[in-house]
Amino acid sequence: MGQLATITQPFCATQHARLRPRFASPLRQRMLRRMTQRVGDRDLMVRYGKGEADAFDLLYGRHKGPLYRYLMRQCGRDDVAADLFQETWSRVIQARHRYAPTAKFTTWLYRIARNCAVDWARKQRVSLSLDDVPEPAAEREPTPEQAAITGESLHRFRHALTELSFEQREAFLLREEGGFGVGDIAAITGVGRETAKSRLRYAARKLRAALAEDTETLDE
Amino acid sequence: MSERNDIEDRNVSAHYRALERPEPPESVDRAVLTQARDALKKHANKVVHTSPARRYAPFAIAATVLLSFGIVTQISRTPEFEAPVFDSDTQPVASGRAGALEDGALEGKLEQDEAQGQQDALDAPVEETRVDAQAVIAESIKGAAEEPAAKRSSVEPEGEVATGGSSHPGAPAPEPRSDQPAARARAAAPASAPVSDAELEKVSAAPTGDASMTGIDDKSDAGERQQRLSQAHAKAAPVPEQWLEQIQELWDSGDRDAARTEFERFLEMHPDYELPENFPLPEDKTD
Numbered sequence: 001m002g003q004l005a006t007i008t009q010p011f012c013a014t015q016h017a018r019l020r021p022r023f024a025s026p027l028r029q030r031m032l033r034r035m036t037q038r039v040g041d042r043d044l045m046v047r048y049g050k051g052e053a054d055a056f057d058l059l060y061g062r063h064k065g066p067l068y069r070y071l072m073r074q075c076g077r078d079d080v081a082a083d084l085f086q087e088t089w090s091r092v093i094q095a096r097h098r099y100a101p102t103a104k105f106t107t108w109l110y111r112i113a114r115n116c117a118v119d120w121a122r123k124q125r126v127s128l129s130l131d132d133v134p135e136p137a138a139e140r141e142p143t144p145e146q147a148a149i150t151g152e153s154l155h156r157f158r159h160a161l162t163e164l165s166f167e168q169r170e171a172f173l174l175r176e177e178g179g180f181g182v183g184d185i186a187a188i189t190g191v192g193r194e195t196a197k198s199r200l201r202y203a204a205r206k207l208r209a210a211l212a213e214d215t216e217t218l219d220e
Numbered sequence: 221m222s223e224r225n226d227i228e229d230r231n232v233s234a235h236y237r238a239l240e241r242p243e244p245p246e247s248v249d250r251a252v253l254t255q256a257r258d259a260l261k262k263h264a265n266k267v268v269h270t271s272p273a274r275r276y277a278p279f280a281i282a283a284t285v286l287l288s289f290g291i292v293t294q295i296s297r298t299p300e301f302e303a304p305v306f307d308s309d310t311q312p313v314a315s316g317r318a319g320a321l322e323d324g325a326l327e328g329k330l331e332q333d334e335a336q337g338q339q340d341a342l343d344a345p346v347e348e349t350r351v352d353a354q355a356v357i358a359e360s361i362k363g364a365a366e367e368p369a370a371k372r373s374s375v376e377p378e379g380e381v382a383t384g385g386s387s388h389p390g391a392p393a394p395e396p397r398s399d400q401p402a403a404r405a406r407a408a409a410p411a412s413a414p415v416s417d418a419e420l421e422k423v424s425a426a427p428t429g430d431a432s433m434t435g436i437d438d439k440s441d442a443g444e445r446q447q448r449l450s451q452a453h454a455k456a457a458p459v460p461e462q463w464l465e466q467i468q469e470l471w472d473s474g475d476r477d478a479a480r481t482e483f484e485r486f487l488e489m490h491p492d493y494e495l496p497e498n499f500p501l502p503e504d505k506t507d
Contacts, residue, residue, distance in 0.1 A: 048256070051263070056256045060249075068244040082248050089252040093259045157235040176236050207232045 041105035049096040060089065063106065066177040067113055073173050074117050076162065084120055088113040110178050111188045114170065121166060153211060160210030168203040171196055460486070460493050468499070 041062070047055035067088065072081035091112050099108065161169060167189070174180045174188060186196035463486055470479035486493075 048260075051260055053257045053260050057253060060252060060256070064249065064252075065241070065243050069242060072242060078242070082245055085244050086248050086252060090255060093256050096259075154235060154238055157232075158239060161236075172236075176233065204229050204232055207235070208229055211231060211235060 042101045045096070045099050045105050046101050049099060056093075059105075063109060066179075067109065070110070070173045070177040071113060071117060073161065073177075074166075074170060075120060080120065084113070084116045087116050091116070104184070106178060106180070107184050107187055110174060110180070114188055117170075156210050157207065160207050163210075164203050164206060168199045168206070171199040172203040172207070175200060460490050464495070464499055 039058070041059060044055040044059045048059065064085075068081060068085050071084045071088070072078060075081055075084060088109070092109060095112075099105075161172075164172065170189060171185050174185045178184075180188065182193055182197050182200065185200070186193045189196060191199075463482075467479050467482050467486065470476075470482060
């Protein structure tokens, strides 16, 4: 826990306030500002590779949600997503010494997750059906924009998402969950930039068409 | 619709964000974190600390190499042994110096030395040269008589007559200083015979031990050596007439075997020398 305190030490506001009079010089303030900056994923992964377990805890906490959702949307089943999720992190742990700090950690992480998903899809040869998609759960307060989305449109959207091809859904999920650009998506999926862009375009077009049908149905 | 809007659609993104946001189960979280910590513990247990012997191995190797280099350097700077002097024509003067004779530069220098010595000898009066040669030979005989025979045998190679001692049974070869080729030449000369050109050439061609082994060009030593060589050439210039006189004396004194041996050597050295008409050949002198 001491190492975790070392990593998250700058976030202790009270300590910062208590030390402020003694750190009045610009140099001290710059040092404090640097300490309060968010530690990058690369540094955390490197620290974990050197033996700091707390660094992995921070890293895992940052990326577990988006990664799990990416896998769950991609395979469509909670149990499979949990297995793939655990397999992904297991590979990360095993490959901690091979991680090169020059590579972006999220790109590296999602490439591993994507490989796990592709392996699973090849084994299963399954096509996701509507029944596999879990029902929405109201976990957070919806934004006004989200509140305008009716249950029916959401259902159609979810269905349209499952109707996408594996590659198109993959590109869309990487964009929405991982926040990746076209270049990163191309790097993760191992295709050219134009191919990744084309997949994104087709995915957005199909989803938009599904929502337009929903609107037309309501208008009728 | 622009390309960016074709890829990004706020409505599509809003619908996606309106979907449920599931998180991994707690059990999976615990399993992953536990696995991460266990991996570090296993790795820590797998770390094998290198033994001190392994850590110090590079230093030991480096020290060995340095020590070996120092020993080799020291040995190469030390003269191996006293260069034995061989007989005049047949053998090289010193085994360790044979290569020096092949060295063109050294040979040229020695030829200059020899030429200088011969020039000095020619410049000197004949009588003076003879007197000096006699003094040198007498000195060498005296020095040889004082030297213990054991010391001589330890220096000369077995079976090799370095000084022509067979012709002088009572006078073992003297032990010259190794760093004085001229003195060695004088000592190597037979008591009854002057030093020949070839012998002098070979003896003088042998450099001092230090210079030959290390290749260090000691200029002061070289100058001194050149001076001694010049003196040696001047003093021990070949005088066949004197040699013949000594052979005659040996014959007259009754040591006829020595006289015959010396005469054979004389003929080897000066096969083209015209013997005086009144000089009786040892073969003709029958008991």
